[in-house]
Amino acid sequence: MSLEIIEVTKRFGQTTAVDHLTLTVPEGEMFGLLGANGAGKTTTFRMILGLLLPTEGVIRWQGEPIDDSKSHLIGYLPEERGLYPKLNVQEQLLYLGRLRGMKKTDLLPEIDRWLERFHIRDYANKRVEELSKGNQQKIQFIAAVLHRPKLLILDEPFSGLDPVNVELLKEAVLDLKRNGTTIVFSSHRMEHVEELCEHVCILRRGRAVVAGALRELKRSFGKQILIIQGDGPFEQLARFPGVLQWKRTAEGVRLQIANEETAQAILGHIAGKFAVRLFALEEPSLNDIFIEKVGAAYE
Amino acid sequence: MNKFFLVAVHTYQTKLKAKAFLVTTAITCLLIIGVANIQPIIEFFTGDEKPHVAVIDRTGSLYGPLAKQANHNQIALTKITDMENEAKEAVKEGKWDGLLVLSMDAKGLPEAVYYANTIVDNQTPEELERALSQLKTALSAAKLGLTDEQMAELSKPVPFQKVALEKNAKTEEELNQARALVYVLLFAMYMFVLMYGGMIATEVATEKSSRVMEILVSSVPPVQQLFGKIIGVALVSLTQFFVFFAVAFAALKTSGQEVWRFLGLDHLPASIFVYALVFFLLGYLLYAVLFAVLGSLVSRVEDVQPAITPVMMLVVAAFMIAMFGLNAPESAFVTGASFVPFFAPMLMFLRIGLVSVPGWEVALCLALLAATIALLIYFGAKVYRGGVLMYGRMNIFKDIKQAIQLTKK
Numbered sequence: 046m047s048l049e050i051i052e053v054t055k056r057f058g059q060t061t062a063v064d065h066l067t068l069t070v071p072e073g074e075m076f077g078l079l080g081a082n083g084a085g086k087t088t089t090f091r092m093i094l095g096l097l098l099p100t101e102g103v104i105r106w107q108g109e110p111i112d113d114s115k116s117h118l119i120g121y122l123p124e125e126r127g128l129y130p131k132l133n134v135q136e137q138l139l140y141l142g143r144l145r146g147m148k149k150t151d152l153l154p155e156i157d158r159w160l161e162r163f164h165i166r167d168y169a170n171k172r173v174e175e176l177s178k179g180n181q182q183k184i185q186f187i188a189a190v191l192h193r194p195k196l197l198i199l200d201e202p203f204s205g206l207d208p209v210n211v212e213l214l215k216e217a218v219l220d221l222k223r224n225g226t227t228i229v230f231s232s233h234r235m236e237h238v239e240e241l242c243e244h245v246c247i248l249r250r251g252r253a254v255v256a257g258a259l260r261e262l263k264r265s266f267g268k269q270i271l272i273i274q275g276d277g278p279f280e281q282l283a284r285f286p287g288v289l290q291w292k293r294t295a296e297g298v299r300l301q302i303a304n305e306e307t308a309q310a311i312l313g314h315i316a317g318k319f320a321v322r323l324f325a326l327e328e329p330s331l332n333d334i335f336i337e338k339v340g341a342a343y344e
Numbered sequence: 345m346n347k348f349f350l351v352a353v354h355t356y357q358t359k360l361k362a363k364a365f366l367v368t369t370a371i372t373c374l375l376i377i378g379v380a381n382i383q384p385i386i387e388f389f390t391g392d393e394k395p396h397v398a399v400i401d402r403t404g405s406l407y408g409p410l411a412k413q414a415n416h417n418q419i420a421l422t423k424i425t426d427m428e429n430e431a432k433e434a435v436k437e438g439k440w441d442g443l444l445v446l447s448m449d450a451k452g453l454p455e456a457v458y459y460a461n462t463i464v465d466n467q468t469p470e471e472l473e474r475a476l477s478q479l480k481t482a483l484s485a486a487k488l489g490l491t492d493e494q495m496a497e498l499s500k501p502v503p504f505q506k507v508a509l510e511k512n513a514k515t516e517e518e519l520n521q522a523r524a525l526v527y528v529l530l531f532a533m534y535m536f537v538l539m540y541g542g543m544i545a546t547e548v549a550t551e552k553s554s555r556v557m558e559i560l561v562s563s564v565p566p567v568q569q570l571f572g573k574i575i576g577v578a579l580v581s582l583t584q585f586f587v588f589f590a591v592a593f594a595a596l597k598t599s600g601q602e603v604w605r606f607l608g609l610d611h612l613p614a615s616i617f618v619y620a621l622v623f624f625l626l627g628y629l630l631y632a633v634l635f636a637v638l639g640s641l642v643s644r645v646e647d648v649q650p651a652i653t654p655v656m657m658l659v660v661a662a663f664m665i666a667m668f669g670l671n672a673p674e675s676a677f678v679t680g681a682s683f684v685p686f687f688a689p690m691l692m693f694l695r696i697g698l699v700s701v702p703g704w705e706v707a708l709c710l711a712l713l714a715a716t717i718a719l720l721i722y723f724g725a726k727v728y729r730g731g732v733l734m735y736g737r738m739n740i741f742k743d744i745k746q747a748i749q750l751t752k753k
Contacts, residue, residue: 058749094562096729097750113565121562127555132358143350144563188559 047071048093048196048227053102055088055251062088064251065102070229070244072107075222077238077259078231079331080248081339086231087124089248090198093229094121106196117146120194124201126181130174134160134184137173138191145192152191159187163213178205186214190221197221199230203237215241235332245331247338254338259331266329266337271300271308273315274323285311297323301333347564351572352579355547359580369584373591380595394420395441395468398431402447406454406479410446413475419468432459444472452487454480519698522616523670526697529620530670530690533627534663540581541635541659542652547573548639549648552731566729567721574632619696626713627689631659633717637724640731641743658686666690673698683709685716726751 048070055063063085070076080086091097093104095111104111111119129137135156142152160166163183168176173184182205190197202218203211218241222228232238238245239259246256255262268289273279274297282298283291287307292299302308308326315321359365378385399421401407411421421444424431431443442460449455454476458469485495506516551557560569638651665687669678673695682691683705692709695701730750731743 096558096561098752116563119562121559123555123558125555125558127558129358129551129556130554131362140350140354141559141563144347144560146346 047074047107048076048229049103049105050089050093051103051105053089053092053099053104055085055092055097056100062251063092063099063248066248066251066253068246068253068256070227072227073222073225074244075218075228075230075242077242077245078229078248079235079238079245079335080231084248085251086248087200088251090121090200090229090231093196093198094119116144117192118195120145120189120192120197122185122189122197122199122202124204126178126185128173128181128185128188131172133170133172134165134176135169137184138188141188142191145194147192155191156187159191162217163187179207179210182206183210183214186217190217190226193224193226195226197226197228197230199228201231201233203232203234211237235330235335239331247335249339255334262334263328266334268301268303268329268333269305269308270327270329270333271302271311272323272325272327273297273300273311273321275315275321276319278319282311282315285314301329348568348572348575351564351569352576355573355576356579356583359543359547359577360583365580365584369587372588376588376592377595380592394418395465396420396422397442397444397468397472398422398424398426398434398440399444399446400424400426400428400431402445403454406446406476409479410472410475413478419471435459435461442468453483522697525616525620526694527670529624530663530666530694533624533690534659536581536624536628537631537659538656540577541631541655542648543580544573544577544632545635545639545648545652546645547577548636548728549642549645552640552642553644561729567725570633570636570721570725570728573636574629577632578628616697619693622710623689623693626710626717630685630689630713630717630720631655633720633724637720637727637731640728641747662687662690666694669694670698683712685713688713723748 048068050066050068053063053066054061066085066089068076078086078089088097092099093111095113106115106118109115129140132140138156139149139152142156143149147155156169157166160169163186165176165180165183168180173181176184182202186199186202189199199218202214206214215237218228218230230238230241243258243260244256245259245262246253248254272294273282274294277297279291279293279298282288282300285307287303287310288300289303290301300311302311305326312324397419399407399410401423407421407423411423422440426434428443428445431440434440435443442458445457445459447455456472456476458472460469463469481495490498508515551560564572634655635652638655639648642648642651665678665681669675669691672678678691678695681687682695684691688709692701692706696706727744727747730747
């Protein structure tokens, strides 16, 4: 039982927003959808929600198509904030929660619990337009999860939040996952996806260029990252056999190398030439994979 | 269904609590109270000053009866013996509001000249003229030696009755009452659509511009949302109307005027009220759906006005034709137009109220109207669902096309 996206294509007239996309999100997993702006993330989300119908292909949740009768099972946090600016926080959450099929008596303690958790209980009677952007985002998040959805879709959930609040929200997301919620989310921040998701998919012009379990992806990526900090000079390392990429950092260099043997050779080469403060071999980051596959930096 | 009520109640409550709504309602209530008490208010400002008019009576016999009449009409007359020129000076100085010079013509009938600084005030001279005319009639009658009965006979109007030969045609009395009722209801329909149609469109556009719509469409089917809004606003309007009526009733009661008389609708068949209700509801529904759909197409509240103007024009056109139709309900133009769904709520009701319309025509008209509404709801829900996902500059026809495309595969 899971979310299945099978051979889905969405065309708007001449343009193809999503092109033969196939994804499976196992139940209870967290799935990261990455892609540059315009890659088709939001369109994919809208199709999952049933706001748009796929031109071809099917989307199924637990074996059935998603329609209005399932709205109480699904939570959605849109990329743009979508709240009534004039309503106060409590009324707002009550209304949106009831629209997802919850009873008022069940909602009130739940709202209280979430506001408490996000340290914004004092704002319960304030109008949303009076709140800061970050606090609005928290309200938006609560609105998406208030009805304990089975499937949660988060479109850029961490945008506009300071690091403290990002942690707060991350914790909440992880809690939901522990309770069995299937979560699909997109983020600008690679490290968030890396930290939270087991499975990822990188979209490029509507096509999935990379998809699968994150650990597998990293292993099969082959290349590794070598970080050296020291006095230098590092310039000659750029032409060292086995070095694929060379990038200067504040205190040294960051190299992408073909394999572990290259690292050994480099260590032998620089030993005794200058002072080395750090010499570390790392797994490739998602960002490395992304840049390799999409051909450009994400941001 | 549950969600439909949620949307309706939500719309109702938020609208009712909105400051703008409360202010408009309060201002309108004040206006109503003002209009109901217009007499006392005017009197308050003008005081109880009667116009004081000086009279130079050259006949010696007219002043007495005239003063009696004038006193009735709230004009204070004072007989003076000054010369005419002196009296005119006195008027200029403001001692008198006017000067009336009475004399007899060659035939021994009254004649008068009225002097005042300006003759802007029509009321006083008119009252005086009327009083004098009555005196003159009495004098002439006395001269001719007519009795009171003969006088009464002379001034009696000709009995003139209009009788309709057609079996179902309305009697004159019915027709007058029907015309009054039709007029009142047409006007109510017109006001209702203009006032609350815009409210629906704005309501939808506001939700869209705050992007809350994206969450709404993912939790409530668009048709339920559409109807929730429409019913919610209808409830708001009913509440507002109820407040207006209550205030008007109370104001008229307390001001102690006898204006509160019903139109005397006892001669009208009950069916016309049923028709009124049916056409009113269908008309509201038709326009409300149109307004809601137009509201879903624009991205900003500022764009609502230009988007709904064409529909507003349609309502105004329907009302204009109806006003023309009040006096010519049988003209081919009105008959034809009464089958056009956008005009039907007003025009077919007008025809039913004033002439006898064959049953099949009414049935056809209702069927056309219902079909149009069903069609509008069907397309409306599609446009609505797609429209709320579109942002950007607007071009109505292109937008409708694009919105429908968005709901397709």
